[in-house]
Amino acid sequence: MASTTRALLLVTLSVCAIGSTNKTPYREHVFRTKVDHFAYHNEETFEMRYMVADQYWDRNGGPIFFYTGNEDDIESFITNTGLMWEWAPEFNALLVFAEHRYYGKSMPFGNRSFESPSKLGYLTSEQALADYADLLLHLKAKLPGAERSPVVAFGGSYGGLLSAWFRIKYPHLITAALASSAPVNMFPGLVPCSTYSIAITEAFRRESELCTQAIRQSWSPLEAMGATEKGTKELQEKFNLCQTLNPGNYTVFRDWIRDTYAVLALVNYPEPGSLITPLPGSPVKAVCSALTKAIGNRSAMVDAVAAAVNLFFNSTGTRKCHDVSIFQSAVPSWRFQECTELVMPVCSDGVTDMFYPSSWNLTEVTAKCRQTFGVTPDIYKSVMLYGGGHLARATNIVFSNGDVDPWASVGLLEPPSDSVVVIIIPDAAHHQDLRFSTPLDSEALTAARRVEKNYIRKWIDESLPVPEKTPRVVAKKRASSVLFKFSF
Amino acid sequence: MASTTRALLLVTLSVCAIGSTNKTPYREHVFRTKVDHFAYHNEETFEMRYMVADQYWDRNGGPIFFYTGNEDDIESFITNTGLMWEWAPEFNALLVFAEHRYYGKSMPFGNRSFESPSKLGYLTSEQALADYADLLLHLKAKLPGAERSPVVAFGGSYGGLLSAWFRIKYPHLITAALASSAPVNMFPGLVPCSTYSIAITEAFRRESELCTQAIRQSWSPLEAMGATEKGTKELQEKFNLCQTLNPGNYTVFRDWIRDTYAVLALVNYPEPGSLITPLPGSPVKAVCSALTKAIGNRSAMVDAVAAAVNLFFNSTGTRKCHDVSIFQSAVPSWRFQECTELVMPVCSDGVTDMFYPSSWNLTEVTAKCRQTFGVTPDIYKSVMLYGGGHLARATNIVFSNGDVDPWASVGLLEPPSDSVVVIIIPDAAHHQDLRFSTPLDSEALTAARRVEKNYIRKWIDESLPVPEKTPRVVAKKRASSVLFKFSF
Numbered sequence: 001m002a003s004t005t006r007a008l009l010l011v012t013l014s015v016c017a018i019g020s021t022n023k024t025p026y027r028e029h030v031f032r033t034k035v036d037h038f039a040y041h042n043e044e045t046f047e048m049r050y051m052v053a054d055q056y057w058d059r060n061g062g063p064i065f066f067y068t069g070n071e072d073d074i075e076s077f078i079t080n081t082g083l084m085w086e087w088a089p090e091f092n093a094l095l096v097f098a099e100h101r102y103y104g105k106s107m108p109f110g111n112r113s114f115e116s117p118s119k120l121g122y123l124t125s126e127q128a129l130a131d132y133a134d135l136l137l138h139l140k141a142k143l144p145g146a147e148r149s150p151v152v153a154f155g156g157s158y159g160g161l162l163s164a165w166f167r168i169k170y171p172h173l174i175t176a177a178l179a180s181s182a183p184v185n186m187f188p189g190l191v192p193c194s195t196y197s198i199a200i201t202e203a204f205r206r207e208s209e210l211c212t213q214a215i216r217q218s219w220s221p222l223e224a225m226g227a228t229e230k231g232t233k234e235l236q237e238k239f240n241l242c243q244t245l246n247p248g249n250y251t252v253f254r255d256w257i258r259d260t261y262a263v264l265a266l267v268n269y270p271e272p273g274s275l276i277t278p279l280p281g282s283p284v285k286a287v288c289s290a291l292t293k294a295i296g297n298r299s300a301m302v303d304a305v306a307a308a309v310n311l312f313f314n315s316t317g318t319r320k321c322h323d324v325s326i327f328q329s330a331v332p333s334w335r336f337q338e339c340t341e342l343v344m345p346v347c348s349d350g351v352t353d354m355f356y357p358s359s360w361n362l363t364e365v366t367a368k369c370r371q372t373f374g375v376t377p378d379i380y381k382s383v384m385l386y387g388g389g390h391l392a393r394a395t396n397i398v399f400s401n402g403d404v405d406p407w408a409s410v411g412l413l414e415p416p417s418d419s420v421v422v423i424i425i426p427d428a429a430h431h432q433d434l435r436f437s438t439p440l441d442s443e444a445l446t447a448a449r450r451v452e453k454n455y456i457r458k459w460i461d462e463s464l465p466v467p468e469k470t471p472r473v474v475a476k477k478r479a480s481s482v483l484f485k486f487s488f
Numbered sequence: 489m490a491s492t493t494r495a496l497l498l499v500t501l502s503v504c505a506i507g508s509t510n511k512t513p514y515r516e517h518v519f520r521t522k523v524d525h526f527a528y529h530n531e532e533t534f535e536m537r538y539m540v541a542d543q544y545w546d547r548n549g550g551p552i553f554f555y556t557g558n559e560d561d562i563e564s565f566i567t568n569t570g571l572m573w574e575w576a577p578e579f580n581a582l583l584v585f586a587e588h589r590y591y592g593k594s595m596p597f598g599n600r601s602f603e604s605p606s607k608l609g610y611l612t613s614e615q616a617l618a619d620y621a622d623l624l625l626h627l628k629a630k631l632p633g634a635e636r637s638p639v640v641a642f643g644g645s646y647g648g649l650l651s652a653w654f655r656i657k658y659p660h661l662i663t664a665a666l667a668s669s670a671p672v673n674m675f676p677g678l679v680p681c682s683t684y685s686i687a688i689t690e691a692f693r694r695e696s697e698l699c700t701q702a703i704r705q706s707w708s709p710l711e712a713m714g715a716t717e718k719g720t721k722e723l724q725e726k727f728n729l730c731q732t733l734n735p736g737n738y739t740v741f742r743d744w745i746r747d748t749y750a751v752l753a754l755v756n757y758p759e760p761g762s763l764i765t766p767l768p769g770s771p772v773k774a775v776c777s778a779l780t781k782a783i784g785n786r787s788a789m790v791d792a793v794a795a796a797v798n799l800f801f802n803s804t805g806t807r808k809c810h811d812v813s814i815f816q817s818a819v820p821s822w823r824f825q826e827c828t829e830l831v832m833p834v835c836s837d838g839v840t841d842m843f844y845p846s847s848w849n850l851t852e853v854t855a856k857c858r859q860t861f862g863v864t865p866d867i868y869k870s871v872m873l874y875g876g877g878h879l880a881r882a883t884n885i886v887f888s889n890g891d892v893d894p895w896a897s898v899g900l901l902e903p904p905s906d907s908v909v910v911i912i913i914p915d916a917a918h919h920q921d922l923r924f925s926t927p928l929d930s931e932a933l934t935a936a937r938r939v940e941k942n943y944i945r946k947w948i949d950e951s952l953p954v955p956e957k958t959p960r961v962v963a964k965k966r967a968s969s970v971l972f973k974f975s976f
Binding site: 037038039042043117118120122123127130137168169171172375376381383385392394395 | 524525526527528529530531605606607608609610611612614615618621622625656657658659660661828863864868869871872873874875878879880881882883
C-alpha cells in the first residue's frame with residue numbers, strides 16, 4: 001500500500017506543475033559526483049542535475065535556499081515550492097534545487113541505472129544527502145560570495161525528511177531546515193501499521209460517521225462481484241475501466257478505490273478546486289452524501305462507489321475511461337527505496353478504519369522485494385541512521401503538517417527539543433505550505449508560513465556571528481603549583 | 489610522514505598494554521553487521537568484535553560508555569582507556585569497546601580483507617560509525633535495561649575523531665562524547681602543512697633554542713654520508729642498524745630519526761618512565777645536551793644523533809640493533825585510510841622547523857596511493873562529512889589535548905560553541921587523560937579528568953528527562969476567524 005499511497009503524491013505534484021514556469025526562471029546545471037560516497041570499491045562518477053536561480057541573491061552574505069530533491073524530476077519541485085521563490089527577494093537568497101539520484105535526469109548509470117541491485121543499489125538517502133553536501137561544497141568554492149552563506153534546506157514529504165536529515169547529519173553545512181509533511185514516524189516500530197488507514201478514515205469521519213460506515217459496508221458487495229467473471233465484467237462497465245477486470249486482478253481494482261479515498265481526503269477543500277483534478281467544493285461531502293443514501297442496499301452501494309470514483313476522476317466528463325494503475329509508480333526507483341530503507345508498514349482492519357482487512361506482513365513484503373529487486377527490506381535502518389521521530393537532539397528545524405493530510409498522522413506532532421518547531425496547519429493538505437500563495441489560502445496557512453519564515457530568519461541571524469562565549473578550560477602549571485584558569 | 493607519525497601511536501599503545509589486563513575484566517563478543525551500510529549492491533555481512541564489562545552497570549538507567557575503536561586491536565584500547573574503568577563504578581556504567589573494521593579480528597572478508605580496493609574499499613570512518621550504531625541498536629534491543637541508557641562515546645586520537653563524529657552524526661543515539669587528542673584540523677586546507685613539524689620543533693625549543701638549531705644542522709652531515717656507499721656503511725655501524733643501509737634507502741633511515749624526535753617529544757616526562765621504552769627523566773634534556781655540545785662539529789654531530797637514538801631505543805642496553813622500519817604500520821589498513829579520507833598533509837622547511845626541507849605534494853601522494861591501493865585520496869571528504877575543525881554546531885563534546893603532544897597542534901584549541909568544551913592539559917601527552925590514573929599524574933591532569941567527568945555527568949543528567957518546553961505552534965481555525973495558539 002505504501003507504494004500506491006506514495007504515488008498519489010506524484011500525481012499531485014505533476015498535475016500542479018502546470019503553468020507555473022513563468023514565475024520560476026532558473027538555469028539548469030550538472031555536477032559530477034561519486035556514485036558511492038562511502039566506500040572505495042569503485043570510483044565511478046555521474047552527473048547530477050541541479051537548478052539555480054540567482055536573480056534575488058545578495059552575494060554579500062545572502063543565504064542559500066537549498067531544495068533537497070526527492071522522488072521525482074527536480075523540475076516538478078521547482079514549480080511546486082513557490083514558498084522559496086516568494087521568500088527569496090526578502091532574504092536575498094540564492095535558490096538551488098538539487099535532483100535526487102535515480103530520478104529525473106540524474107541517473108548514476110544512464111539507462112542502465114535500473115539494473116538491480118548492482119546498479120540500483122546506490123539509491124539510498126545517505127548517498128543522496130552526500131551528493132547534496134558535495135554539491136554545496138562545490139558551490140561554496142565556486143561561487144564568489146557563497147562561502148559564508150548560511151544554507152537553509154527545504155523539502156516536502158520524503159523531501160521534508162531529507163531536508164531535516166540534511167540538517168541533522170551535516171550541521172556544519174546546514175543552518176536550518178523547513179521540513180514540510182515529513183513522515184518521520186513512517187518506519188517500522190514507530191507507530192501502529194493502522195495509523196495511516198485510520199487517518200484517512202478520520203478525514204471522512206469529519207464529514208460524517210455514517211459515511212465511514214457506508215464505505216466500510218461497500219467492500220462486501222464489491223468483493224462478491226470481484227469473485228466471479230460475471231461480476232468483474234459488470235464492475236468493469238459500471239466503473240468504466242480502461243483495463244479488463246477479472247477475479248485475478250480484482251485486488252488491483254479494490255486498492256485503486258481505496259487510494260482514491262485517500263486522495264479525496266487530501267483535496268477536500270470547501271471551494272471548487274483543481275489541485276489534482278477539477279473538483280466541486282467539499283468533494284468528500286458529495287461522495288458521502290451518495291454513499292450514505294445507499295446504506296443497506298448492496299447494489300446501490302456499488303453504484304454509489306462508482307459515482308464517487310467518477311466524481312473524483314471525471315467531474316468534467318471528459319475522461320474516456322478510468323485507469324486503475326494510475327497510482328502505481330512509473331519508475332522503479334521509489335519502489336526500490338520502499339524495499340530497502342523507506343519501509344512503511346500500512347494495514348487496515350475494517351473496524352477502526354473504513355477499509356477491508358489487510359495485514360502488513362514483513363515476510364510477504366520481503367519475498368516481494370527479493371523477487372522484484374533482489375534486496376531485503378532494511379526495516380531499522382532509517383531509525384538507526386536518523387532516529388525516526390525521536391528528534392530530541394535535533395535543532396533548527398521546522399516540521400509542518402497540514403491537519404487534513406493523512407500523512408500528518410506519521411509526522412512530528414509534538415516538539416521534542418528547544419529548537420525543533422512543530423506547526424500544525426488546520427485544513428491544509430500535504431506540504432501545502434511550500435506552494436505558491438494564492439488568494440484562496442486560508443488565514444491559518446498564511447500565518448503558518450509567516451511563523452516558518454520568522455524561525456528561518458531567526459536561525460540564519462543566530463548563525464552569522466559564531467558564538468565565542470564557551471567554556472574553555474585551560475589548566476596551566478606554574479612553578480610547582482597548579483593553576484586552573486576557567487575562561488568563559 | 490603521516491603514516492609514520494601515526495605508527496608512533498601504535499607503538500605507544502602496544503607497549504602500554506602490558507600488565508593491565510587484571511584491572512580490566514571483560515567478555516568478548518561478536519556482532520554480525522553489514523559490510524556496506526550505505527548501498528545495496530551487495531548483501532555481505534561480517535562479524536565485528538566487541539568487548540563488554542557489565543560488573544558496574546546499573547540496569548535501571550545506568551549509562552553505556554562506548555569506546556569507538558580506532559586503528560588497532562580493540563584489546564589495546566581497553567587497557568589504555570583506564571579512565572572508562574575508573575569512572576564506571578561511579579556512573580554505574582556498562583562498558584562497551586567496539587573494534588574498528590579492518591583492525592584486530594574484525595575483518596570484513598577474513599584474510600582476503602586486504603585485497604584492494606574491492607575488499608579493502610569498505611574501510612571508511614562512515615562505515616565504522618554505522619557498525620557502532622548498528623551494534624548499539626542491537627545492544628539496546630537485547631540487553632534488558634539498556635533501551636533507555638544514555639550513551640557516552642569515548643575515544644583517543646583517531647578514536648577521538650570517531651567519538652566526536654559519532655555524537656555529531658548520530659545525536660539520537662549518543663548523548664555526549666569525550667574526544668581526547670582528536671586531530672580535527674589534520675585534513676587538507678585547514679592548517680598549514682608545516683603545523684605538525686613546527687609543533688615537534690616547539691617541544692624541543694622548550695628545552696632550548698640551541699637544541700633545535702643543533703638538530704637542524706645535523707641533517708647536513710647525515711645527508712652527506714647518506715649519499716655514498718662508504719658513508720652509509722659508516723652510518724649503519726654508528727647507529728647499530730639491523731638493516732643494511734645504502735644511498736638508495738638513506739631516506740628511510742633519515743625519516744626514522746625524524747620520527748624518533750617526534751616520539752621523544754611525546755614522552756618527555758620529568759621523571760624516569762617506560763611509556764614506550766624505558767627512559768631517563770627529561771630525555772629531551774639529555775638528548776639536547778649532547779646535541780648542542782656538537783654544534784659546529786659535523787662528525788661529533790653525527791655521533792650525538794646516534795647517541796640520541798640510542799638513548800631512546802636502548803637506554804637499558806639490551807637491544808641488539810635498531811630497526812629503522814619500526815614506525816611503519818604493519819597492517820595496510822591505516823595506510824589505506826591515509827590514502828582515502830584521512831589525508832594529513834605534513835611538510836617541513838628546515839627554517840621554521842628543525843627538520844630537513846620536505847614538501848607535501850598531492851600529485852606524489854596520489855601517485856603512491858594509486859600504485860599501492862588503486863585509490864585516489866579524497867582530500868575534502870572528511871571536511872565535507874564532519875566539518876573538520878568547524879564545529880560551531882556541535883554539542884555535548886569535550887575535546888581534550890595535552891600541550892606537549894605535537895598532535896595537539898591540529899586539535900581543537902578554541903571552543904566553537906556553547907556546548908563544546910576545550911581542555912588543554914599542560915605537560916600531558918597524547919590522550920594521556922584517557923589512561924589509568926597513576927601516582928605520577930600531575931595535578932593538572934587529575935583536575936582535567938575531573939572537569940571532563942563533570943561535563944559528562946551534566947550532559948547525561950540533562951538527557952534524562954526529555955525537555956518538553958518547546959515552541960509548538962498550533963494554528964486553529966475557529967468559526968470564520970483564525971486563532972493562533974502558541975503553547976510553550
